[in-house]
Amino acid sequence: MVFDNMPRTKKHIIGDYARENRVTEMRETLAYVGEAFRFFMESTNEPWEIVDCYGNYCFGNAALKRLLCLSDTFNFEGKHYSEIPARPFEECALDFYQQDVRCMNTRVPVKVLDVHMDDDGEWFCYIFERTPLVNNDQVIGLTDHGKSVIKFWKESMSYLLAMQYYFTGEKQVSMQISTTNNLSQRESEVLFFLLGQIEPKRIARYLNLSLSTVNSYIDRMRKKLGCQTTPQLIEKAVWLDLHKILPEKLMGDCHISLILD
Known part of the structure; x- marks a missing residue:
């Protein structure tokens, strides 16, 4: 070695x-x-x-x-x-x-x-x-x-839109976009890592939460944003520009470097 x-x-x-x-x-x-x-x-x-x-x-x-x-x-x-x-x-x-x-x-x-x-x-x-x-x-x-990561998310969204247009002929996302953000602090933290393509079990470890608690936050966010699935939640979060928001707890003087696997 x-x-x-x-x-x-x-x-x-x-x-x-x-x-x-x-x-x-x-x-x-x-x-x-x-x-x-x-x-x-x-x-x-x-x-x-x-x-x-x-x-x-x-x-x-x-x-x-x-x-x-x-x-x-x-x-x-x-x-x-x-x-x-x-x-x-x-x-x-x-x-x-x-x-x-x-x-x-x-x-x-x-x-x-x-x-x-x-x-x-x-x-x-x-x-x-x-x-x-x-x-x-x-x-x-x-x-x-x-x-x-923001560039990566934007590119991913363009791929999703291209696929949607190919299969449905629709050029826009078929959902209502709300300008309000009523997510709790913990929900915002979970969403931040979720948008970074981190699995819930790893989010639980990073935030020192149980996996069931993380999943419950994801369920609540789906309901609040009117989504049925987690991919829809991620898609809508990007369209609402929530991917540009770093949760307050993770700001301050905090620096994060995490292995993604």
Whole structure:
């Protein structure tokens, strides 16, 4: 395993060993990825990053800098992720480390839901997919690609509308849209995770509730929004712009980074 001898606390995750091996590991990782792929990552509007097997940054594109409110001149290369001067890394460095451990030890891509607040009180919600880089049967790092959850929901809605038009000839959703939102705080929290395609059993674990309680909240929301099924509930919530609302309890100074599986 790559991380068998690595320290397990945020305080020690950089370590002298990681510092001594930065240049060699980063060069090996970058050589494997290649310039063409790096050019693609830099030219896209979605955040991309490359990290070696010790958590040192080899690359971070302009979209990632914008997302983290870093200057255009900021250089990721050579910095450990616990050294990135952005609030998500201050709050969740250990979470990121553990996610990388899982990705590289299992050699299986890992999807993560990240919700963070910036210094201006704005929040972003992204799904990042970490993919291990394997060269000659050795894990040498990973790539990480983020996609806006709101953009994902909007794309999903366009697919639903296209399917509806194909089967029924109707271009609009066949339901009454209400402008009122009478959801309780707990219902809003459950809906937030539900919109992120998280199963009720995992929502129960994240919110420290029983599965039956989570299901009862979902039932109540269906009744309040006039929906028969959970997919209808998600569809209507998006049309009501409820996907843009982060529940108050999850705001404050809270930063969330959760593995989605």
